[in-house]
Amino acid sequence: MRYGGDNRGRLLIIVLIVTSLFLITLDLRGVAVIDGVRTGTQTALTPVQKLGSWAVKPFRNFVSDVTHLGRTQNQINNLKAENEKLRTRLQNRKIADAQLTQLKSVLDLAGTAEYKVVSARVISQGSSTSFTQTVSIDAGTSSGITQNMTVISGFGLVGVVKAAYANSALVQLASDPAFRIGVRIAGTQQIGILSGQGTRKGVLQLLDNTTQVKVGDVLLARGSQNGRPFVPGAPIGEVTSVDNSPGAVSQTAEVKFFANFSTLGVVAVVVSNPKSDPRDALVPPKPRPTPLPTVTVYASPDTATASQSPSPTKPSPTKPSPSKSSATR
Amino acid sequence: MALRRYLLSIPIFAFIFIVQESVVTQLRVPFGGFSLLLIFTLIWAAMSTPEIGALTGFGAGILMDLSQSSPGPMGHWTLVLILAGYTVAFLGYGDDNIRANPINIVFITTIGVVASQFVFLLLGLLLGQEIGSTSHILFLLAGSAFWTAIISPLLLKVISFTHSNVFGTRSLL
Numbered sequence: 001m002r003y004g005g006d007n008r009g010r011l012l013i014i015v016l017i018v019t020s021l022f023l024i025t026l027d028l029r030g031v032a033v034i035d036g037v038r039t040g041t042q043t044a045l046t047p048v049q050k051l052g053s054w055a056v057k058p059f060r061n062f063v064s065d066v067t068h069l070g071r072t073q074n075q076i077n078n079l080k081a082e083n084e085k086l087r088t089r090l091q092n093r094k095i096a097d098a099q100l101t102q103l104k105s106v107l108d109l110a111g112t113a114e115y116k117v118v119s120a121r122v123i124s125q126g127s128s129t130s131f132t133q134t135v136s137i138d139a140g141t142s143s144g145i146t147q148n149m150t151v152i153s154g155f156g157l158v159g160v161v162k163a164a165y166a167n168s169a170l171v172q173l174a175s176d177p178a179f180r181i182g183v184r185i186a187g188t189q190q191i192g193i194l195s196g197q198g199t200r201k202g203v204l205q206l207l208d209n210t211t212q213v214k215v216g217d218v219l220l221a222r223g224s225q226n227g228r229p230f231v232p233g234a235p236i237g238e239v240t241s242v243d244n245s246p247g248a249v250s251q252t253a254e255v256k257f258f259a260n261f262s263t264l265g266v267v268a269v270v271v272s273n274p275k276s277d278p279r280d281a282l283v284p285p286k287p288r289p290t291p292l293p294t295v296t297v298y299a300s301p302d303t304a305t306a307s308q309s310p311s312p313t314k315p316s317p318t319k320p321s322p323s324k325s326s327a328t329r
Numbered sequence: 330m331a332l333r334r335y336l337l338s339i340p341i342f343a344f345i346f347i348v349q350e351s352v353v354t355q356l357r358v359p360f361g362g363f364s365l366l367l368i369f370t371l372i373w374a375a376m377s378t379p380e381i382g383a384l385t386g387f388g389a390g391i392l393m394d395l396s397q398s399s400p401g402p403m404g405h406w407t408l409v410l411i412l413a414g415y416t417v418a419f420l421g422y423g424d425d426n427i428r429a430n431p432i433n434i435v436f437i438t439t440i441g442v443v444a445s446q447f448v449f450l451l452l453g454l455l456l457g458q459e460i461g462s463t464s465h466i467l468f469l470l471a472g473s474a475f476w477t478a479i480i481s482p483l484l485l486k487v488i489s490f491t492h493s494n495v496f497g498t499r500s501l502l
Binding site: 008009012013016017019020021022023024025026027028034037038041042045048049051052053055056123124125126127129130131132134136163170176177178196197198199262 | 347349350351352353354355356357362363364367379380383384386387390394395396397398399400401402403404405406407408411412415446449450453456458459460461462465466469473
């Protein structure tokens with residue numbers, strides 16, 4: 001650290017810092033030029049991002065797959081038996097099938113609620129370096145998407161359009177720490193505010209402290225005026241734990257979002273408000289336990305006796321006897 | 330002269346920015362991932378004079394602010410990276426024990442990346458942004474440090490070679 005600096009160097013640093021402060025001030029004051037530069041950059045980058053998405057597709061999950069190597073060992077061994085061409089085909093088919101399934105489920109959801117939607121593919125995830133949770137989708141203003149529109153997946157709410165460009169849009173995920181949404185609990189209709197926490201779990205704060213929330217309650221979007229930014233009725237998540245601290249000003253609960261933000265492939269942007277509030281129509285059905293098949297084995301005591309002590313007497317025909325045992329699988 | 334050579338580095342940083350936005354953001358890596366541009370900038374600054382370090386931080390900061398995933402106002406990352414670039418360059422300038430040792434460069438870069446993100450966070454707080462839960466932030470910072478320590482040694486030789494060619498200096502690494 002022998003550097004002592006000189007006046008010219010110091011002046012340069014001061015000029016740079018003042019310039020950055022000037023930029024911050026201009027942006028916070030909403031100067032159109034700054035927004036224009038960002039929009040222009042994003043418009044120029046969209047084709048490159050699409051190209052990158054196509055190029056990276058085969059090994060997108062490579063790193064996370066490596067970390068789960070132990071769990072996928074059997075699958076890897078099976079895949080090794082296949083030839084390269086078949087494997088590539090299979091992978092492409094799987095990707096297409098997964099996207100088709102996601103598209104089908106999101107259209108089912110939108111159809112039930114009578115949302116008018118524009119479907120889009122997720123082309124990139126926002127960098128976590130800036131502590132935000134965002135994704136980019138490949139549809140923008142040219143498809144009728146504008147700022148503050150609700151984005152859903154087949155499982156429910158994904159987020160809201162934060163910025164729309166010509167052929168792409170930036171979606172703020174519901175898990176973003178800055179995300180807030182008014183919610184109501186299906187059935188009881190209690191209302192509260194849900195906020196993102198940077199993970200798949202959010203925090204629900206009830207507005208009325210006298211009401212009760214319980215684990216398993218389903219949260220739905222309460223909806224905004226004219227359906228923007230949030231359309232009513234979109235399923236959001238399920239209460240996983242309730243904070244019943246005595247003396248708390250308001251009751252809070254932890255909520256797990258229905259949508260899995262790390263596996264988003266196809267989403268839909270709600271471009272038009274439904275004519276009527278779907279109420280609780282979009283509450284996902286409770287999983288029903290699969291009935292276990294019961295196998296009843298009848299054992300005849302006569303047969304057992306016969307096998308233990310052979311005798312010349314003719315064994316009686318087998319029939320259901322009172323001494324029977326049942327085994328449940 | 331140095332300024333003219335600095336201008337030569339702009340296409341390189343633009344390329345890294347495009348790679349970051351179109352490829353790195355596609356990869357679903359555990360622990361929150363990393364910013365290639367941030368790592369590249371700090372290694373580049375560590376090999377430069379403090380003035381060039383600050384200018385490098387300025388240019389890279391502008392690019393990071395242009396990123397769609399940047400939540401803050403334009404100039405937010407710029408301010409952070411000017412300070413980071415200058416500091417990293419200042420720490421190693423004139424001391425070949427630091428600049429000629431890859432381990433030191435990786436160490437300084439890793440600390441620099443985490444410190445930059447932390448300052449970015451603090452500045453964001455002052456500007457009224459939401460930052461989420463503390464545990465999540467610590468997780469992301471730790472993940473960022475982990476990835477920087479992994480990625481930096483892989484990039485070091487390439488960046489050193491490019492830097493020495495741009496500025497016409499002898500590579501110390």
